Amino acid sequence: MTAHSATRVHLGPVEDPYLADGIRRAGGVLVSLDEAEAIVWAQGPDTFPATLPDSVRWVQLPFAGIEPWFEAGVIDDERVWTSAAGAYAGNVAEHAAMLLLAGIRSLPEQFAAQSWRKDEFDPRVGTLQGSTVAIIGCGGIGRALIPYLTASNAKVVAVTRSGTPVEGAAETLSASRTGEVWSTADHFVIAAPATSATRHLVGKAELDQMSSSSWIVNIARGSLIDTDALVEALDAGSIGGAALDVTDPEPLPDGHRLWTLPNAIITPHVANPATTLPRLLADHVAANVVRFSAGEDLVAVIDPAAGY
Amino acid sequence: MTAHSATRVHLGPVEDPYLADGIRRAGGVLVSLDEAEAIVWAQGPDTFPATLPDSVRWVQLPFAGIEPWFEAGVIDDERVWTSAAGAYAGNVAEHAAMLLLAGIRSLPEQFAAQSWRKDEFDPRVGTLQGSTVAIIGCGGIGRALIPYLTASNAKVVAVTRSGTPVEGAAETLSASRTGEVWSTADHFVIAAPATSATRHLVGKAELDQMSSSSWIVNIARGSLIDTDALVEALDAGSIGGAALDVTDPEPLPDGHRLWTLPNAIITPHVANPATTLPRLLADHVAANVVRFSAGEDLVAVIDPAAGY
Numbered sequence: 099m100t101a102h103s104a105t106r107v108h109l110g111p112v113e114d115p116y117l118a119d120g121i122r123r124a125g126g127v128l129v130s131l132d133e134a135e136a137i138v139w140a141q142g143p144d145t146f147p148a149t150l151p152d153s154v155r156w157v158q159l160p161f162a163g164i165e166p167w168f169e170a171g172v173i174d175d176e177r178v179w180t181s182a183a184g185a186y187a188g189n190v191a192e193h194a195a196m197l198l199l200a201g202i203r204s205l206p207e208q209f210a211a212q213s214w215r216k217d218e219f220d221p222r223v224g225t226l227q228g229s230t231v232a233i234i235g236c237g238g239i240g241r242a243l244i245p246y247l248t249a250s251n252a253k254v255v256a257v258t259r260s261g262t263p264v265e266g267a268a269e270t271l272s273a274s275r276t277g278e279v280w281s282t283a284d285h286f287v288i289a290a291p292a293t294s295a296t297r298h299l300v301g302k303a304e305l306d307q308m309s310s311s312s313w314i315v316n317i318a319r320g321s322l323i324d325t326d327a328l329v330e331a332l333d334a335g336s337i338g339g340a341a342l343d344v345t346d347p348e349p350l351p352d353g354h355r356l357w358t359l360p361n362a363i364i365t366p367h368v369a370n371p372a373t374t375l376p377r378l379l380a381d382h383v384a385a386n387v388v389r390f391s392a393g394e395d396l397v398a399v400i401d402p403a404a405g406y
Numbered sequence: 407m408t409a410h411s412a413t414r415v416h417l418g419p420v421e422d423p424y425l426a427d428g429i430r431r432a433g434g435v436l437v438s439l440d441e442a443e444a445i446v447w448a449q450g451p452d453t454f455p456a457t458l459p460d461s462v463r464w465v466q467l468p469f470a471g472i473e474p475w476f477e478a479g480v481i482d483d484e485r486v487w488t489s490a491a492g493a494y495a496g497n498v499a500e501h502a503a504m505l506l507l508a509g510i511r512s513l514p515e516q517f518a519a520q521s522w523r524k525d526e527f528d529p530r531v532g533t534l535q536g537s538t539v540a541i542i543g544c545g546g547i548g549r550a551l552i553p554y555l556t557a558s559n560a561k562v563v564a565v566t567r568s569g570t571p572v573e574g575a576a577e578t579l580s581a582s583r584t585g586e587v588w589s590t591a592d593h594f595v596i597a598a599p600a601t602s603a604t605r606h607l608v609g610k611a612e613l614d615q616m617s618s619s620s621w622i623v624n625i626a627r628g629s630l631i632d633t634d635a636l637v638e639a640l641d642a643g644s645i646g647g648a649a650l651d652v653t654d655p656e657p658l659p660d661g662h663r664l665w666t667l668p669n670a671i672i673t674p675h676v677a678n679p680a681t682t683l684p685r686l687l688a689d690h691v692a693a694n695v696v697r698f699s700a701g702e703d704l705v706a707v708i709d710p711a712a713g714y
Binding site for chain 1: 496497499500501503504507508511513514516517518519520521522523524527528529531532533534535536550553554556557558559656657658659660665666671672673674675676679680681682685686
């Protein structure tokens with residue numbers, strides 16, 4: 099294959115070896131920005147070129163959540179933009195599964211113990227076996243989470259925009275029926291995109307309907323949960339607990355009540371750690387280079403109007 | 407159905423409602439010990455009847471690990487004895503999955519933090535994605551663990567006595583080839599029965615072959631790991647960490663080094679907590695009552711010669 103037939107890709111701002119390999123095995127060649135018909139960008143918007151050559155018809159961004167790119171005014175209507183939506187779904191779902199299991203099975207207090215307190219902990223260890231778990235916003239991450247839940251013989255209720263049945267879920271509800279899950283499911287995983295419509299999706303009214311053993315996991319965006327209402331529920335013990343990889347505000351400031359509540363688990367937005375990012379992104383990029391070369395629709399195309 | 411045709415079961419030492427319901431829906435009737443042809447026992451050996459009527463042809467014990475029953479000299483050759491092997495496999499596998507994920511993803515140190523230390527933790531959060539996990543002793547628990555691992559796109563290497571391919575495992579090795587896994591798999595879950603042959607299955611020689619990011623999970627019995635060798639490896643950082651629901655000695659005494667090592671997670675033998683036991687045992691008991699009534703082979707028959 100010559101440079102004339104191969105897709106000319108600019109990989110910036112640095113030539114990550116995983117991504118370079120992904121582009122090459124998809125039949126692409128690495129070129130400078132001036133010669134590029136496609137850009138694969140491996141970092142945030144700060145270092146992104148202020149202007150792009152007209153020859154660039156496609157830009158691949160490295161993140162699944164692309165609010166900062168919209169805020170930076172980088173995304174235009176002149177070309178196709180794709181996010182990394184889907185590339186990290188498995189990694190984030192793995193984190194969500196860990197948070198849910200660790201919460202339900204009281205791991206944090208057991209880890210803190212320095213004595214064999216079996217009689218005390220045994221009644222506090224719960225199980226997902228036979229429980230019902232609602233996944234609010236069952237897109238790529240939610241779908242990747244389902245196999246962990248069915249492994250635990252849990253029943254999955256998926257909530258999606260359309261309500262089209264999700265494979266592996268016992269039931270799928272359209273977003274307009276989200277209100278039904280709060281009093282019927284045992285546990286909740288928030289995996290919906292952050293939009294004006296999903297802000298404070300979980301507030302006092304929703305928390306009040308949950309049971310005292312319900313855990314809520316958020317691996318989406320902090321704004322989807324009303325933090326003040328959540329702290330109140332955790333403080334009162336009206337829900338079992340919350341495990342949050344994202345918070346509002348984020349970063350969570352020192353001294354915030356969430357840091358010290360015993361039924362809150364906080365991980366600092368590390369569900370998809372930077373160190374594993376290029377390795378997981380490479381396959382996604384390779385698939386899109388193949389599609390671009392063939393003139394096919396790309397995966398994870400950004401809709402500037404929808405904001406994701 | 408009359409008492410003459412229904413299987414006469416003595417449920418002791420207390421009439422647990424879940425188990426009573428399981429026996430009745432299998433067509434059994436609850437009777438006193440004197441009238442019983444079968445016994446379902448819901449507690450430990452201490453309160454077990456010293457002598458049994460000859461009419462008792464089957465005894466169902468409530469635990470999967472039945473060493474204490476052998477030690478108490480309760481199990482005889484006069485009748486069929488069944489354990490609860492398999493009934494709790496899902497629950498224990500769920501605990502094993504949680505321990506492995508929590509270890510690999512550095513949850514304990516994140517839980518202890520009271521500040522947003524993203525830059526510090528991000529490089530320390532690992533992933534199961536693309537890793538290889540060996541399950542040593544891939545029986546009921548191990549098989550129930552596989553779906554969690556494949557959900558994480560991990561490759562599973564199963565080790566069983568026979569080496570007969572285990573569904574969902576990429577590779578199955580017979581016990582005689584156990585030695586091959588220590589240097590080839592990334593992480594290890596110990597799920598083999600405790601016998602004289604499996605004592606110190608993991609010792610210094612095995613730990614020395616593991617990588618500095620390898621986690622080892624033990625949800626079987628403490629004796630399978632040489633604790634002193636493990637403490638040495640954890641102390642030196644020659645392996646990533648260990649997550650143990652069982653220990654040797656057990657209970658782990660106060661002041662033991664394992665309590666304070668930052669890369670050791672200890673849960674006090676709570677993988678299958680007592681509170682969830684009757685609920686999970688009821689289906690197992692019901693299935694065996696049906697089989698007993700029909701004169702069929704029972705599930706989880708104990709082999710007094712093998713010791714499990």
